[in-house]
Amino acid sequence: MENPLASGITFDGPARYRILVKGAIPCNWKDRMDGMSICQAATEDDVPVTTLEGELADQAALAGVIDTLYELHLPILLVKPVGTCQEAEFDPRETDPG
Numbered sequence: 001m002e003n004p005l006a007s008g009i010t011f012d013g014p015a016r017y018r019i020l021v022k023g024a025i026p027c028n029w030k031d032r033m034d035g036m037s038i039c040q041a042a043t044e045d046d047v048p049v050t051t052l053e054g055e056l057a058d059q060a061a062l063a064g065v066i067d068t069l070y071e072l073h074l075p076i077l078l079v080k081p082v083g084t085c086q087e088a089e090f091d092p093r094e095t096d097p098g
Contacts, residue, residue, distance in 0.1 A: 011059050012058050014056065015056060015059075016055045017052075017053070017054070017056055017081055018078070019036070019076065020049060020050070021049070021050050021074040022048070022049060022074060022075040022077055025040075025072070025074070032068060034054070034057075035055075036054035036056070037053050038050060050074075052065065066079070
């Protein structure tokens with residue numbers, strides 16, 4: 001796994017993030033999520049999971065997206081810096097801290 005400390009992410013610079021949340025976010029809320037793409041899927045147990053992915057201007061923008069998710073009462077499963085845009089699929093192993 002890539003070391004986020006070595007990836008060049010800074011507090012005040014742009015970075016690409018993938019955020020997984022339990023629940024559904026309407027696809028037309030892209031502007032509300034600071035321009036991040038919104039992709040919906042479901043786990044094997046039919047639990048809705050939404051993946052947000054995109055470049056954010058800085059960590060203040062990341063905090064704003066996370067705050068919006070908090071206000072929507074959506075449990076955050078994963079916040080991960082990613083180097084390039086990829087097809088994001090929900091993998092429960094990514095949420096395992098061990």
